[in-house]
Amino acid sequence: MDLVIGIDIGGTKTKIGLVDKEGSCLVHSYFRTKEYADFNEFLNKIKSEIDKHAHSFDHDINLIGCGIGAPNASSKNGTLEHAANLKWKGVVPILSLLNEKINLPLRIMNDASAAALGEMLFGNAKNMTDFIVMTLGTGLGAGIVANGQLIEGYDGFAGELGHTDMTIGDGRLTGLNVRGGLEAYVSATGLKRTILYMMSKYMNDSRFRGIAFNDLHGEDITKAAEEGDFIALKAFDYTAKIFGMALANFTAFTQPEAIFLMGGLVNSGKWILEPLERYFEDYLIEVYKGKVKLLRSGLPEKTPAISGAAALIWQNHK
């Protein structure tokens, strides 16, 4: 059986799995990215995870390639460059270094672009020519498809929408020092920052007054919203409002038929999605109103990013 290695390098976790030609992830694992500050050790860890998975089958498998999704990856240069949410700084020639350990066709792309390819090959965008995939993890990324083609950009860095400024230079700083950058508001980290902001703004009681920033997790904020915590509800509404404005802006760029939402923040379910739909529709200008669908990803629920990364290879084997 032919299988593709899919790797998703995230600010928090790195996920690795083996993916069949329907996009199903047959076996997968993850480890914490930040525990591998040395890049060579990071690559060794990847290699050992792949070997473990490859030996877990009791029938023959044939690995035909390895696709990688990562923040600030250049598809054209095969590099990670100046990533805000990764430890390795500067320009890291990841493809050539990984190739020394894995002798297979390799391809890398911005994680959200990989997710967009995955959505086209395996998910809910099979018949669409114009759509955007937004990934909301530690940071915020975008994969943009127009005229049926992924937009990679002149140098392979299209879709870095987490660092677009929403505040004419007067807002929160992102990890790349962009003032008012979107991911400082709309991401797992952005939501946590908004919890602090709302506690600074209001005097209302909240469970979060007893929790340090470093101990704060997205699931806790969802749980607090379910319990009616005022600060959590305010934070979700604020996040949804800014995200709705941003998506209305992005619509004006390529006018997508649909925008797919993926990643940690989406796990907060209706607390983020219901106000988002309302704000988004409200902020769209007339010519776009009622025409842009907000959709969930159709990739496998537990391993969307791995399937997306594998799509980089499967795209050329279909």
Next chain:
Amino acid sequence: MDLVIGIDIGGTKTKIGLVDKEGSCLVHSYFRTKEYADFNEFLNKIKSEIDKHAHSFDHDINLIGCGIGAPNASSKNGTLEHAANLKWKGVVPILSLLNEKINLPLRIMNDASAAALGEMLFGNAKNMTDFIVMTLGTGLGAGIVANGQLIEGYDGFAGELGHTDMTIGDGRLTGLNVRGGLEAYVSATGLKRTILYMMSKYMNDSRFRGIAFNDLHGEDITKAAEEGDFIALKAFDYTAKIFGMALANFTAFTQPEAIFLMGGLVNSGKWILEPLERYFEDYLIEVYKGKVKLLRSGLPEKTPAISGAAALIWQNHK
């Protein structure tokens, strides 16, 4: 000789000309759009201008089609829809109505998209696959090319960047009621609004303290800057700063190789372009720095929009 009719419908002027296959405009004229509140009379005026031009040649010409650039035009529907800077409201089926008067192949597109096609066919983008054209007239529009193809969007309305919000809902209103919308700052009208803002902010003397808003023209602001008028200089710097931020945001979307600038505001020359280049480069995130060129249009200096509109037809006759 084969010629194409090129029409540019702007908020202030409508321009009409006949364009050869090299993109040169052999004869042209314009009239004031706002004097034709009745749409049928507007179309009759267009028809009579075309007839006048067609009869001005002393050799045989063959009109092979008519291309139209206009704000808020849908290439896919053949309509003008909810245009902020035009008198005719709602949805105007311009192509079918014009076809009753002109029996030629007709095509319409957002004016900035037409300019982008023109730049690819006749101008400075002949060998580029990823670029953006910004038109800065009464409003602000964008024509976006990625992977060598114009991005039209699901419904033909891509590139309406004048109505993207730069201020998370806390700024000037555009003609479509978008708060903080870019064209409320960066356009001929936006610059005039900024003159008022700077006079409200500072007490410095200025020639503009004696001029009413309705009597204010872009050329006067350029002239004032040349004379060292404090308010004019502040206004250009502020416009350039916001535009630089906006272009840095747009770069994060499709990562163009170049951004072309066209339209009235560009006529202010170094007063807008020098600070713009500085701010733009400053606001780009690391992966884009030094990679995106800001260029002037290579279309005929006096009739770029007419040549752009004609490109809609010439595109299919090359």
